[in-house]
Every structure is written in C-alpha cells, then in structure tokens.
Amino acid sequence: MPKKKEADTPTVDEKFDALDLTTKEPKTVVLMLNSSENLVIAKACESLHKYAEKSERNRLELLNLSAVDPLLQHLRSTDKAIRAHAALCISSLSTHSDVRKLLRKLNSIPVLISLLNADESSISQEKASLTLSNMAGDFTSKIAIIESNGVSSLITLLSSPDCDIQRNCVKTLSLLMEDYQGRAAIRECDGLSSLVSLLDSEYPVVQELALLTLTHCSQDGESRECLRDIGALQKIVEFLQNKSYGDLHVHALQMLSNSLEDVTSTQLLQGSGALTSLLQFTQEATSSDVxxxxxxxxxxxxxxxxxxxxxxxxxxxxxxxxxxxxxxxxxxxxxxxxxxxxxxxxxxxxxxxxxxxxxxxxxxxxxxxxxxxxxxxxxxxxxxxxxxxxxxxxVDHGGLEHLIESLSHEKMSIQANAATCIANLATDESCRADIQQVDTSVALLLKMLESSDNVAKSRGATALASLLRDAACRSELHARDGVGSLVSLLHSTNEEVRHSAGWALSLCAQDAVIANEICSLGGLDVLKELCESTSRRSQFTQLALDCLLDNCISAKYWLTGQLSPTDIIQDGFYDVGLCRAGAKFLTLEDLCKQAVDQSRAILLINAGSDKPTAAASNLETDQSSDVKHTETANLPKERSQSRTRGGRGKKAAKSEKDLEPQGRSDEPLPSQRVDEIPSWQPPLDQHFRSYVDHIRQRLLPLATVQEQVEYLATFVSNQMGGEIEQSAVTSFSYEHSIGKIKYELKSNVVPIGRVSTGIFYHRALLFKALADRVAISCSLVRGGYNRAWNVVLVPKRPRNVDGQTVQFPSQKFVVDLMYRPGCLMAEDSQEAIRYQHV
Structure with a gap:
C-alpha cells in the first residue's frame, strides 16, 4: 500500500502579494476596521482620523457609518499601535456632541482612563486625556470619571514632560472641579499640591489652566483649608509680584478672591505680610483690568x-x-x-x-x-x-444736586439708589431742609411711585417718608395730590412696596387734613383689609392704620367703637354708627350729599367759630336761643352757694384758654393754608356752639373735677330729654324727632345740637364733645343695641395720714346720663355694668 503523501509546505507562489488599496469612500475604510490584520486596522484608523479632522460634517458622517463602536473596541487592543491610532481618531470625533453622547452610552470612560497608565505611549495618553477633556463638560461624564478613579490618573500625568498631556489633564481636572464631587475627589488624592506646582510651568497655557482649576477648587471651604495648609495663598501673592506673569494675574486674583472669603485666609496673609504686599500691588498695578x-x-x-x-x-x-x-x-x-x-x-x-x-x-x-x-x-x-x-x-461737596438729578435717570437701579441716599440724608434736619429747598425733589419722588419697577417704588416711598416728617413737605405732598399715589401702593403685590407705602402714610396721617383725605381715597379700607389679613399684614401697615385712626377719630370711632381721653373731638367729627362687615367709610361730604333715607342719622359735631355767641350769655333766660339748659336749682344747694363765693370768683377770672386741652384748637392746622381749605364746608351747629360757651362759663368756677362732671352730665341730660325711668327706656321715642330734623335739613347728617330727644349714644357723644372742650378727661365707648357710655377720670381728694398729706390715684367712673344724670358709678361696679348692657 502506498504511503500517504505529507502536506506540502506553502510555497512562495501560494502567498498573497501585498495589495495597495486606494479608496475615496469612508464607508470602505470603516469596513476595514473589522479586518483581522493589525496593519490594516492601524491604517484605517489613521485615515479616518485625517478625514474627521477636516470638518464637523465628516465627523457626523463617520458617526452615521457606525465607526465609533469598532474604534472603541480597538482601544482595548493588545497592540499598542492600534490603541494609539484608535485613540487618535476618537479624540477627533469627540469634538462632536452626538459622538460624545454615544461614547457615554457605550461606557467609554473606563477604557479611556486605562490609556492614561504609565506603560502607554505618549500618543495614547495625550489623545485619551484630550477625549476626556472633551467629555468632562457633561455632568454624567464627570461622575463616571470620578467613579473610575480617573482623578488619580489625571493627577499623576500632571508631572508628564509632555506639555500637551499636562494641558489636557489639567483642563479635564478644571471641568471636574466645577462640581463639589470633583473637589472632594482631588482632595482625597492630594492633588492640590500638583496643581500649585504647575504655577511654575514654562507654558502659559498650563499655568492658566492650573489657575482656573485652583479657582474652582477654592469655591469649597474644605479645599480652601487645604490650599492654606500647602501655602498656596502665599504662592499666589508671589505669583502676582512676578511682572512676567502679568497676563495671568487676573486668573490668580480670581482664585485669591475666593480664598479671602475665609477670615482664616485673611489672617494668614496678614500675619505673613502678604496682605500688605497685596494692597501695594493693588495700588501700583499698571493694568487697569488687573x-x-x-x-x-x-x-x-x-x-x-x-x-x-x-x-x-x-x-x-x-x-x-x-x-x-x-x-x-x-x-x-x-x-x-x-x-x-x-x-x-x-x-x-x-x-x-x-x-x-x-x-x-x-x-x-x-x-x-x-x-x-x-x-x-x-x-x-x-x-x-x-x-x-x-x-x-x-451736601457740602455738591452731591445733593446730582442725587436729585439721578432720581430721573432712565436706569431704575440708579433711581432706587439715589432715593436711598436721599432717605439717609433726610434723617438729618439741616440736610432735610436743603432737600426741600429743591423744588423738584418731591415731584421726582412722586414720579418714582408710578414706576413699573418695584424696587424703585419702594425706595421712592421710603425717601418720601423721610421727608414727610416736616409739615411743609406734607403740605407740598397734599398740594401735588400725592396722597393718592401712596394709597395706590397699598394694593401692590410686592411686600416691600406695601411696607414703604405704609410708613409714608403713617407720617402723612399726622396731619388731620391729609388723614381725612386718605380716608376719602379709600386708604382706611385698604389698611383695614391688610391688617386683617394673616399673610399681608405687617407692622408698617398696622402703624399706618393706627396713625390714621389717631388723626381721624371719626373713622376710629366707626372702626373700633372707642375714643380715649386723648382722642379729642374737634369740629368736623361725625358718628356714622357701628362698622358693619364689608362696609366702606365715607367722607362727611359724601354723606351730606346722599339723599335722605331711613338709615340711622349721622351725628355731626361742628361748633364753627370759637367766639362766644350772644345766646350763651343769656342761656338761662333767653328762650329764643332754643337752648335747653340746666336750672341752678337742680344742683345741690351747697354747690350753688359755692359758685357765688368770692374765692371761687378769683378762679373764674382765669382765662378759659388755660382749661382747653393742649393741642386742641379750632384754628386751621399749620400745614393747612387758607387757600387749601376746601370749598365745601359742613353745616354749622349754633346750638352746640352755645352749649360750649355756656359750659365754659359754668364749669370754670367749680372747684373739683367731680363737680364739673356732675354738672356737665345733668346739662347734657336736660338737653336730650331729661331723666328717664329705666323701665321706660324701650318706650322712649326719639326716632320721630330725629327723623323730623333729617326731613327739615334734607340730609342724613344731623348736628348734635339739634337733637332734643336722645338716648345713650346721643348723650354720650354730646358729653364727650363738651368734656373735650373743657379739658375733662373723658372716653367714649360704643356698646350694643344703641348703648354708649362715658368713662371719666376723677382725682381723689388728698387725705391727711399721720400728719402727712397723701395724694391717692385718680379713679375711673362711668357717668350716668339717663337714669340718674350726674351719678358716677365705679367702672367695674355691677351698677356700671348694668348701665352698659341691656
């Protein structure tokens, strides 16, 4: 059997000859990335890099040809050359946002960080760090770099002899340090010292990026502490003193600015003398930007x-x-x-x-x-x-003129700051006078109240409030119809605007004329609503409401139902009854113009001229005066005799003005000029005028306050229908008499002196109005069911105790004007409580 022929060894003729391939299609080159031959892959990466460098469009085309995935796979190649060429190509592609998005999706960060190792070629390190710097702007990529231990690798490469690698690494670190996770990571890796050492780099771009990274790091308190520990602050000050680094001084100052937020840093610089050097540098710097x-x-x-x-x-x-x-x-x-x-x-x-x-x-x-x-x-x-x-x-340096001019500047922030300065200046009396001498000051501040900018509105109102401490400024505000502008600000949704308006109105309301105007413009209703709100009320609106009520006691009595002894009833006061839910407070003029209806009569106090009337001198004998009076015989016998004694006559010679309450006068207020008095005037009440003159003549001779109160109570009772049995109160008819007066006057407003038949609230009001004219401390309190009463303060007579005269405190009494006119009941007694309630 013939032997099996052994396999022949390939001959030279069977080897494939080297192929020089020329192609113009990037698709073909992308397919070459899947080759099994390293040389082909390297050539393909090199060709794709050159193609990607040409334009953004080419980079997008390669992305669409699915070149990114195989390139990323080649970053893991065992061949250094392939890794280097793949990194080169990916670094070019990563400048496109869609490529970076795909790289994040493909989890490329760990692969890129692996190329930063010391055994990699310098090209791989440079291009991998460049790709990371391109991707580090995205938060997801930052977290991936930190979690992949990329900070440590980047810090290691800061000592690289290659300038490009240093630049890419420090740029990546700069982007990472923008977030607190990156700052924590660099502290854990002890990387701050490496960054500080880069300040001595011979490359300005590296120095600049190092300063930028240190600036980001100094935003964190713990990082600032680390920078202090490694002497970075002194290094920065030394850096500033090097004139050859002049174009980088701005970046150094930005880092130093963050560090100086810590007192410890400032103390450190002061102790080392660096702070003195910094101040000297600031003075001598030749660059305006620096x-x-x-x-x-x-x-x-x-x-x-x-x-x-x-x-x-x-x-x-x-x-x-x-x-x-x-x-x-x-x-x-x-x-x-x-x-x-x-x-x-x-x-x-x-x-x-x-x-x-x-x-x-x-x-x-x-x-x-x-x-x-x-x-x-x-x-x-x-x-x-x-x-x-x-x-x-x-003011002395001529700044006031420029401040006033700035109030009309087109920039709202300038207007606001100028108003703040004026508000500060107005706290000084002499400066305030200088401001008021400028004719346009108040007008410009009022114009600011119409601004669309809330800050300008608020500051303008605040400055105006500072000027309104003077009556002259309040008069000018009134003359310029500026009160309405302040009232309108109360409707603002901005809290600061409402606060400033409330403060200004609280000062305006010190003038009774302006207080009444505020009420007529609806200011009382708005302030009342704000103070009742749980979310919009403030101490400023409450202050404005209190000041308004203190100077417009008609509104105060309507709203609170009480007048204290310091609330002096003057001419023009009117009682519109109890405040009802949702009711609006109307001015006296509006009420006088209303048609007569069946509603409760508005009681008016208006004596007019302060000169005595002829009827007063003949009050007890002249029946034509229509004044009902108290006969002397109705008083206790001993009191009648006391008025005829010579000693009492000397006291009677005392001027009647001395008995009037301080600050109470029927003359116009200083801020109310004659030409400002409105054309409409409330109806005069000659009957009440006669009451005032009569009471002043009769009460002056009386020795004690108690005697004066008793006489006044009896007088008021007699003018309002006399003593009434307690059981007859419900049948005591007064509506018909008052209705007849309303019909005669063709008005719902009835002067108090015209009321001849009155009950609790009529008598209490008349008593309070007369008591205020003769300086008797008296309050007025409104109760339910047409009840009202007066509380007077009667001083006790001094007593002799163990040979010494002891003065006891005054006592409060409720005055009976109905059942036993002139009877004084202790305020907390059962008798007084029965008088106050049905």
Missing amino acids: QRHAVSSLGRAARNPENRRILHEQDMETTLTGLLNSDNCTVAVAAAVAITSMAESPVCRDTIAKEEGISGLVKLLAREESEAKEAALLALSACTASAAANCRLV
Whole structure:
C-alpha cells in the first residue's frame, strides 16, 4: 500500500502579494476596521482620523457609518499601535456632541482612563486625556470619571514632560472641579499640591489652566483649608509680584478672591505680610483690568465683618479712596463697590470720610457713565447710613444736586439708589431742609411711585417718608395730590412696596387734613383689609392704620367703637354708627350729599367759630336761643352757694384758654393754608356752639373735677330729654324727632345740637364733645343695641395720714346720663355694668 503523501509546505507562489488599496469612500475604510490584520486596522484608523479632522460634517458622517463602536473596541487592543491610532481618531470625533453622547452610552470612560497608565505611549495618553477633556463638560461624564478613579490618573500625568498631556489633564481636572464631587475627589488624592506646582510651568497655557482649576477648587471651604495648609495663598501673592506673569494675574486674583472669603485666609496673609504686599500691588498695578480685579477681590473679602476689621487695620480705606480718582472708570467703580462693603462698619465709614472718600464718590457720581453713577450711589448709601456727619459732607461737596438729578435717570437701579441716599440724608434736619429747598425733589419722588419697577417704588416711598416728617413737605405732598399715589401702593403685590407705602402714610396721617383725605381715597379700607389679613399684614401697615385712626377719630370711632381721653373731638367729627362687615367709610361730604333715607342719622359735631355767641350769655333766660339748659336749682344747694363765693370768683377770672386741652384748637392746622381749605364746608351747629360757651362759663368756677362732671352730665341730660325711668327706656321715642330734623335739613347728617330727644349714644357723644372742650378727661365707648357710655377720670381728694398729706390715684367712673344724670358709678361696679348692657 502506498504511503500517504505529507502536506506540502506553502510555497512562495501560494502567498498573497501585498495589495495597495486606494479608496475615496469612508464607508470602505470603516469596513476595514473589522479586518483581522493589525496593519490594516492601524491604517484605517489613521485615515479616518485625517478625514474627521477636516470638518464637523465628516465627523457626523463617520458617526452615521457606525465607526465609533469598532474604534472603541480597538482601544482595548493588545497592540499598542492600534490603541494609539484608535485613540487618535476618537479624540477627533469627540469634538462632536452626538459622538460624545454615544461614547457615554457605550461606557467609554473606563477604557479611556486605562490609556492614561504609565506603560502607554505618549500618543495614547495625550489623545485619551484630550477625549476626556472633551467629555468632562457633561455632568454624567464627570461622575463616571470620578467613579473610575480617573482623578488619580489625571493627577499623576500632571508631572508628564509632555506639555500637551499636562494641558489636557489639567483642563479635564478644571471641568471636574466645577462640581463639589470633583473637589472632594482631588482632595482625597492630594492633588492640590500638583496643581500649585504647575504655577511654575514654562507654558502659559498650563499655568492658566492650573489657575482656573485652583479657582474652582477654592469655591469649597474644605479645599480652601487645604490650599492654606500647602501655602498656596502665599504662592499666589508671589505669583502676582512676578511682572512676567502679568497676563495671568487676573486668573490668580480670581482664585485669591475666593480664598479671602475665609477670615482664616485673611489672617494668614496678614500675619505673613502678604496682605500688605497685596494692597501695594493693588495700588501700583499698571493694568487697569488687573487693578480692577484686585480691588474687587479685596471688596469681596470686606463683606465679612472680621475681614473688614483686618483690612481696616491695613488702611485699606486709603487705598480705595485713592483709586476713586482713577482715570479708568472700571477701576473707580470697583473701588466704590469695595467702599460699599467697608462702609458697613461705622469705624470704616468715619475713616472713609477722613480720607476724602465722600468727595471722591461725589465726583464719581458726576461722571456720565451709568455704571459710575450706580456704584457711587450705592457707596454713598452705605456711607450715609446712620452717619449725620457724612450726610452733611455729601451736601457740602455738591452731591445733593446730582442725587436729585439721578432720581430721573432712565436706569431704575440708579433711581432706587439715589432715593436711598436721599432717605439717609433726610434723617438729618439741616440736610432735610436743603432737600426741600429743591423744588423738584418731591415731584421726582412722586414720579418714582408710578414706576413699573418695584424696587424703585419702594425706595421712592421710603425717601418720601423721610421727608414727610416736616409739615411743609406734607403740605407740598397734599398740594401735588400725592396722597393718592401712596394709597395706590397699598394694593401692590410686592411686600416691600406695601411696607414703604405704609410708613409714608403713617407720617402723612399726622396731619388731620391729609388723614381725612386718605380716608376719602379709600386708604382706611385698604389698611383695614391688610391688617386683617394673616399673610399681608405687617407692622408698617398696622402703624399706618393706627396713625390714621389717631388723626381721624371719626373713622376710629366707626372702626373700633372707642375714643380715649386723648382722642379729642374737634369740629368736623361725625358718628356714622357701628362698622358693619364689608362696609366702606365715607367722607362727611359724601354723606351730606346722599339723599335722605331711613338709615340711622349721622351725628355731626361742628361748633364753627370759637367766639362766644350772644345766646350763651343769656342761656338761662333767653328762650329764643332754643337752648335747653340746666336750672341752678337742680344742683345741690351747697354747690350753688359755692359758685357765688368770692374765692371761687378769683378762679373764674382765669382765662378759659388755660382749661382747653393742649393741642386742641379750632384754628386751621399749620400745614393747612387758607387757600387749601376746601370749598365745601359742613353745616354749622349754633346750638352746640352755645352749649360750649355756656359750659365754659359754668364749669370754670367749680372747684373739683367731680363737680364739673356732675354738672356737665345733668346739662347734657336736660338737653336730650331729661331723666328717664329705666323701665321706660324701650318706650322712649326719639326716632320721630330725629327723623323730623333729617326731613327739615334734607340730609342724613344731623348736628348734635339739634337733637332734643336722645338716648345713650346721643348723650354720650354730646358729653364727650363738651368734656373735650373743657379739658375733662373723658372716653367714649360704643356698646350694643344703641348703648354708649362715658368713662371719666376723677382725682381723689388728698387725705391727711399721720400728719402727712397723701395724694391717692385718680379713679375711673362711668357717668350716668339717663337714669340718674350726674351719678358716677365705679367702672367695674355691677351698677356700671348694668348701665352698659341691656
């Protein structure tokens, strides 16, 4: 049997000759990536890299040809050359956002980080780090790099001799440090020292990226602590002193600005003398951009109170005030902003003024640039807060004119800051007078109230409120119809606007004329609604309501049902009854113009002229006066005799004006000029005028307050129908008599003197009105079911105790005007309680 022929060894003729393939189709080259030959794969990667470098369109085409997945697979190849060429191609493709999205989806980060190892070629390291820097801008990629221990590998390569690798690694780290996870990771790897060492690099791009990364790191408190521990702050200050690094000083200052937020950093620089060097650098910097950033860094540090103290010890105010006069506007603006922070301290405010800082700020305010005006106004606001001397300096250096002009600036923030300055100046009486002498000041502030900007509205109202402390300003506001603008601000949805408007109205309401106008414009109703709201009420609106009610006691009695002894009833007071839910408070003029109806009569107090009437002198004998009076015989005998004694006559000679309550006068208020008195006048009440004159003549001779109260009570009772049996109250008819008066007057408003038949609330009102005219301490309280009563304060007579005269405190009594006129009942007695309730 023949032997089996052994397999022949391939001859040269059976080998495939090398093929030089030329193709213009990228699709063909992409197919070559699936070759089993390393040389073909390497050539294909190289060709695709060149194609991708040409345009964004080419990179998108390769993405659509599914080139990314096989390239990523070749990053895991055992062949170094293939890994290098694949990394080269992917780095070019990764500049396209869609490619980066696919790389994240394919979990490429761990593969790329593996190429950063020391045994890889420099090309693989460079291109892998470049791809990572392209992808690190996305948050998901940042987390993947951190979780794959990429931070450690990147830090290791910072010491690479290859500049491109250093640049790519530090750029990637810079992007990672934007988030706190990256900052924590670099601290764990002790990578901050490596970053600081890059400041000595011979490549500016590496230095710049290192500074940017350190700036991101310094945003974190723990990282700032680490930077202090490794001496990074002193290194930065030394870096600033190197003039050859001038184009990088801005980046260094940004990092230093973050670090100086910590008091510990500032103290460290002060202790090492670096802070002095920094201030000197700030003064001597030749680049305006660098100087501006240096000032901004110091100003940012000055936001902290302890830092302000340290900077004050370093005479920072001298540096800042000097830079206010810089020819470069941006530097002067930065200095003004820093002064704003420093001026938070009263000590620094004084130093700024001593260093001519106020005059420098006024000069800055005079510049045309809006940025300069805004910064100067902000600094002046801080320097004049609670500093009367600085306020005076602003005026003395001509700043008031520029402040007033700024109120009409087109930029709302400038208007707002100018209004704040004016509000500060107005706290000083002399400055306030200077402001009021400028004719346009109030008008411009009123115009700000119509602004669409809430900050401008609020600041304008605040400045106006500061001026309204003076009656002259309130008169001007009234003359310019500005009260309505303030009332309208109460409807604002902005809390600060409502607060400022409430404060301004509380000052306006000190004038009775304006208080009545506020009520007529609906201000009372709005304030009442705000104070009843749980979400919109504030101390400012409550203050405005209280001041308004104190100076418009008609509204106060309507709303609260009480008038205290200090609430003096003057001419023009009217009682519209109890406040009902949803009811609006109407002015007396509106009520007088209403048609007569069946509603409760509005009781009016209006004596008119303060001159005695002829009827008063003949009150007891002249029947034509229509004044019902109390016969002397109705008083106790001993009291009648006491009025005829000579000793009492000497007291009677005392001027009647001395018995009137202080501050109560029927003359127009100082702020109410004659030409401001409205054309419409409420009806006069000659009967009440006669009551006043009669009471003044009769009560003056009486020795004690108790005697005066008893006489006044009896008088009031007699004018209102006399004593009434308690059982007859319900049958006591008074409606018909008052209805007849309403018909005669053709008005629902009835003067109190015309009421001849009255019950509790008629008598109590008349008693209070007369008591106020003769300085008897009396309150008025409204009850239910037409009840009302008066509480008077009667001093007790002094007694002799153990040979010493002892003065006992006064006692409060409820005055009976119905059942036993003149009877005084202790306020808390059962007798008084029965009188007050049905």
